[in-house]
Each structure stands twice: as structure tokens, then as C-alpha cells.
Amino acid sequence: MDSKEKIEADFRDFVTARSAALHRAAYLLTGNWATAEDLVQTALTKTYLAWKRIGDIGSVEAYARRVLYTTNVSWWRRMWRNEHPTEILPEHLGNDHTDEHVERDLMWRFVRKLPPKQRAVLVLRFYEDMSESETARVLGIAAGTVKSQCSRALSNLRTYLAEAGIEMAALDTPGRRRTAT
Amino acid sequence: MTRELERGLRAVFEDRADPVPAQEPDIADRVLVRAGHVRRRRAATAGLATAFVVIVLAIATVTGVLPGMRPSGPTDEAAGPQPTTTPSGNGIDALVLPKDGGRSFIRAADGTKIEPEDGRYVQQGARVPDGFLALTYFGGQRDGETPASTQRLSLYMPGRSPVTLAEDNNLVFSVSADGKRVAVMAPFVTPGQKPWLRVYSLPNGEQLGERAVPEGSDLGGWVGEDIVFGSKRVLQAWNPVSNAETTSGPDRQLQMFGTSKEDFGQTPMAKFAGDQMCIVGIDVRSSFKETTTPRCYAKTDMRVSPASVSPDGRWLVCVTLTLPGMGVAPLTIDLSRDLSPTDDHGSMLSLPPGYEMAGAVWTRDNLLLLVNSDGWWAYDPGDQSLERVSLPDGPVATPVPRYGS
Numbered sequence A: 001m002d003s004k005e006k007i008e009a010d011f012r013d014f015v016t017a018r019s020a021a022l023h024r025a026a027y028l029l030t031g032n033w034a035t036a037e038d039l040v041q042t043a044l045t046k047t048y049l050a051w052k053r054i055g056d057i058g059s060v061e062a063y064a065r066r067v068l069y070t071t072n073v074s075w076w077r078r079m080w081r082n083e084h085p086t087e088i089l090p091e092h093l094g095n096d097h098t099d100e101h102v103e104r105d106l107m108w109r110f111v112r113k114l115p116p117k118q119r120a121v122l123v124l125r126f127y128e129d130m131s132e133s134e135t136a137r138v139l140g141i142a143a144g145t146v147k148s149q150c151s152r153a154l155s156n157l158r159t160y161l162a163e164a165g166i167e168m169a170a171l172d173t174p175g176r177r178r179t180a181t
Numbered sequence B: 001m002t003r004e005l006e007r008g009l010r011a012v013f014e015d016r017a018d019p020v021p022a023q024e025p026d027i028a029d030r031v032l033v034r035a036g037h038v039r040r041r042r043a044a045t046a047g048l049a050t051a052f053v054v055i056v057l058a059i060a061t062v063t064g065v066l067p068g069m070r071p072s073g074p075t076d077e078a079a080g081p082q083p084t085t086t087p088s089g090n091g092i093d094a095l096v097l098p099k100d101g102g103r104s105f106i107r108a109a110d111g112t113k114i115e116p117e118d119g120r121y122v123q124q125g126a127r128v129p130d131g132f133l134a135l136t137y138f139g140g141q142r143d144g145e146t147p148a149s150t151q152r153l154s155l156y157m158p159g160r161s162p163v164t165l166a167e168d169n170n171l172v173f174s175v176s177a178d179g180k181r182v183a184v185m186a187p188f189v190t191p192g193q194k195p196w197l198r199v200y201s202l203p204n205g206e207q208l209g210e211r212a213v214p215e216g217s218d219l220g221g222w223v224g225e226d227i228v229f230g231s232k233r234v235l236q237a238w239n240p241v242s243n244a245e246t247t248s249g250p251d252r253q254l255q256m257f258g259t260s261k262e263d264f265g266q267t268p269m270a271k272f273a274g275d276q277m278c279i280v281g282i283d284v285r286s287s288f289k290e291t292t293t294p295r296c297y298a299k300t301d302m303r304v305s306p307a308s309v310s311p312d313g314r315w316l317v318c319v320t321l322t323l324p325g326m327g328v329a330p331l332t333i334d335l336s337r338d339l340s341p342t343d344d345h346g347s348m349l350s351l352p353p354g355y356e357m358a359g360a361v362w363t364r365d366n367l368l369l370l371v372n373s374d375g376w377w378a379y380d381p382g383d384q385s386l387e388r389v390s391l392p393d394g395p396v397a398t399p400v401p402r403y404g405s
Helices: A003-030 A033-050 A056-077 A099-113 A116-126 A131-140 A143-164 B002-016 B027-063
Strands: B092-094 B106-107 B120-128 B130-136 B150-156 B163-171 B171-174 B182-186 B195-201 B209-214 B220-224 B226-230 B235-238 B245-249 B253-256 B267-273 B276-283 B297-298 B307-309 B316-321 B327-334 B349-350 B368-372 B374-381 B387-389 B397-399
Touching: A003 A033, A003 A056, A003 A116, A003 B002, A003 B027, A003 B120, A033 A056, A033 B027, A056 A131, A099 A116, A099 A143, A099 B002, A116 A131, A116 A143, A116 B002, A131 A143, A143 B002, B092 B120, B106 B120, B120 B150, B120 B171, B130 B171, B163 B182, B163 B195, B171 B220, B182 B220, B182 B226, B195 B387, B226 B307
Parallel strands: none
Antiparallel strands: B092 B106, B092 B397, B120 B130, B130 B150, B150 B163, B171 B182, B182 B195, B195 B209, B220 B226, B226 B235, B235 B245, B253 B267, B267 B276, B276 B297, B307 B316, B316 B327, B327 B349, B368 B374, B374 B387
């Protein structure tokens, strides 16, 4: 197997193993699955083009994630499309009429109101379970900035929730687990 | 409180991100093809740059002067920077995003540069009959203003000062097909305010109407002189002049495909029903009554966003759509044909292979703009022909949609 074939084979293995996880993160950043798919494909393209430079296969995912998060911020600023698409698939309509779902739905809307960097910090810290220094490394910013962005994001959310009359406990139903990826 | 909020946040993230929709099986193949295009484009750019350097050096060797430089003289110092003009790009206006990180601006097809005041950046533009609408944001750090959060919608007309129509957080706007009205919505506003929707006439900028909207509403687009907005559950059509409105009702979920020229009682919309997504004609003025037989597909096979209806109302284009036997491709649908499910694909056409649609932008002649590694192309769904177009400022530009004549 020559070098190009090996890189392609390694890349395919990486995509098979990690694309679902990247899609999840991309969805939390963008708020809809179609844009998330575009974002993942863009991040994977950039990752493949940099494959030789990245060198160590163990560093590939970290690189892909960094590209995912930074590309999303730049997309948001460069948004040019003529129509703002409405959301596509109503993913969780089964329990729409329960209070719990309505409150979570509101919380999700509040998250989407946050500026992209604040949202990225929240996703890395509370979905990816990264430390402040790991988050700083992925976003290419100082750990202090992560701390301040996170604090500002939580403060904004607190304000929005208080205005909507939502109590924290309603959002945190015990027994929920993340699906393994 | 903070711990509770963090726990709540984790629960919301896990809830929203699971399950992931079925993945395309060929995602790696598609990425590899895309990477190939990027590599070829880079190689072509590098080749051109090399050729340019060789030519420049050759000229310098012969004349002793580099192209673009004039022999120094007493008037050069005072001349200052020369205005840049760009030749017409087949009638295409462009939003230019400089590679050096400079401020974005609109370059009209005639070479005119539309650049916001106060160091703002253009985020989105639209050509209307008497000028341009531009949604701008402030890109730097300033007290009390978060970058890209406070946006401003302004109207730029030749020889006149810009007119600011609206300013707030997270604005979205939609122009009517005739270019004579613009709807602006602030679905997420600062605490203590109410989300709003306003409609202005163009080009005089007179406010025709204003109303409150539910937080998080989406702006669907225009149907004739009615603006449609709403959520996943309910759509509303509102006429800002007569103040008449109709509502879709909670029994089904509809989604707009963007602005339609006329209210001919068959505005194409997506209807979500169980595991299916259907394309159906809707009369928005009759409480969103269905006026055609729905044509339905498995929801997992079809995506409809972003999508757009051509200015003449004949073509519907979906950026990403998967159908059995047709793979994943942007498709156009001939809405002048029966929407009934008489066969598998009805009037759907695949776009030419290798071309991508980087957004649904139509030129004045109902040509859809496509892009591939060689540049921009105008595609006519009627005869499926392609014609190369050049954008002002080339690769750092993207097309600006055009409304009205």
C-alpha cells in the first residue's frame, strides 16, 4: 500500500469511527442538522488536507475538533445566504406537550441566542467535558478567556431563564446518559 | 445555582444531540472528492502566481520598472490611492470577503463599491430595484457591544446617504419577490424587550407595520404581499397594510421554502407528517389549506433546507436531498407540473455532477448560480444549460441575490 492509499485508508477509518461524534458537536454549535453536516464535511476536508502535517494519528481528532469549532465561528461571521433557513426536522416532538420538554426547548433556544464563541465554550466544557485548558487549546484562546466567556455565557443563560420563570431542577432529570460514540 | 445550571446544560446538550440522524454512508468519499477539488484549485492558483512572478520579473528586466509602479516623480506622492473598479460580472453583484481579514463589502456588477460606515462589516446583502440592502455588524470590540451581535439593516442608494431601517440583536430579513417590501425580524432580543417584526416599503423606507412575534420565530418568506413567520408548530401569514392574518393550526407542521412571487394559492411548502416529509401546495390566505395532493418521501431520505423558489415561481431548489437511486445532490423541482406522486421522481432533476450550490441565489433571468472548482456558473433548469459567469473580485466573492426587476 503506497503512502496516499494508506492516508486514505486511515482517513476512512477515522471518519467511520468519529463522524457521529463530530456531527453531535456540530449540531450543538449550529442548531440544525443540515448545517452541521456541511460543517463536519468542511472540517473533515481541512483535516484530510492537513493529514501529513498533523503526523500523529492520535492528534487527528483534536485537530478536526479545533477546525470544527473555529470554522463555525468564521461561518457565523461570514453568513451571507439570502434566506435564513428555518429548522428542518422536528427531532424531539414526541414529548412536546410535557413541561419538561418545553423547558428544555426554551433552554436550547437560549443557548442558541448566545454569541458563537460563548456557545462553543459551553459545548466544549459541558458536552465534551473538557477542562478550561483543553478548551483553550481547541479554540486557540487563553484559559482566562475561556473562564470569562463561560462565566458570561452562564450569566446570560441565568438571566434568560429567570425571565422565563424556569427553575433549574426541571432541566436536570436524573438518569439521562450520553450515548457512547 | 451555577452547578444546577451546568447540570441542566449537560442534560439539554445530551438531549438535543442524541440521536444523530442516519449518516451518509459515503461521507469519506465525498470529503475526498472535495479535498481533490481544493488541491486542484490551490495548484492552479500557485501556477498562476508563479507565471505572474515570471512575467513581472521579465518586464522589470527589460524596462527597469515593475508593473504597477510608475517612475517616481513630483506628483506621485500627492496622488494617493487610486479608486479600484471591477468590470461587470454578467450582471452579478457580489459580497466580498477579503482574504486579508479586511472589512467585507458589496461590489455591484457595475464595479460600484458599497461599504458601510463606522467600520462595520457586511454580513448579508440583497439587490433591490433602487439599490442594495445590507445587514451589517460591528466587527471589533467596543464598550457595550459584542462583535456580531448588534446588527443594522440599511438601504444604500446611489448618490444618497444610507438609510438605517432597523438595528437590534440577531436580525433576520426577507425581501418580497418584487423588491418593494422588506420584512425585518428580531426573534431574540435583549432581556426586557419583546421580539418584533416590522415591514418597510422600498425604496422610501416607510414603515408599513409592526407587531410582536413569539421568541425564536423563524422568518419564512413572502407570499405575494403577506409575510409568513412562525415556529415548527404554527405558521402565520400577516399582511402589514390590512393587518389581516391567518394561522396554520397546530395539527400539522409546515415549512416555507422561501419567498414566492405571487399568491396563486399553491405556495410550495414542506409538510411533516409522521415519518414522512411531503411537498404540498398551500393557500396561505385560506388558513394554509392544502390545494394540491401532497407528494411524500421518507423523512430520513429528504432534507429541504436551505431551499428556494425561483423568482417566477416555477422552480423549487433544495440544496441537499437524498432520494432512492439518485444519491445525494442538489435538485430542482418543476412546480408547474403536477405535484401528485405519479412516479418516483416526478419533475425532479439532478444538478450537473461536480457542481455545488453554495446557497440558493437566482439571477434576474431565473438562472440558478452554481459553483465548482473552475468558478461560478449560471444554470438554467429549463434546458439544463450552463454558462460561465464572473463575479466582481473573483474568488473572495459570493453572489448577492436580486429581487424585483
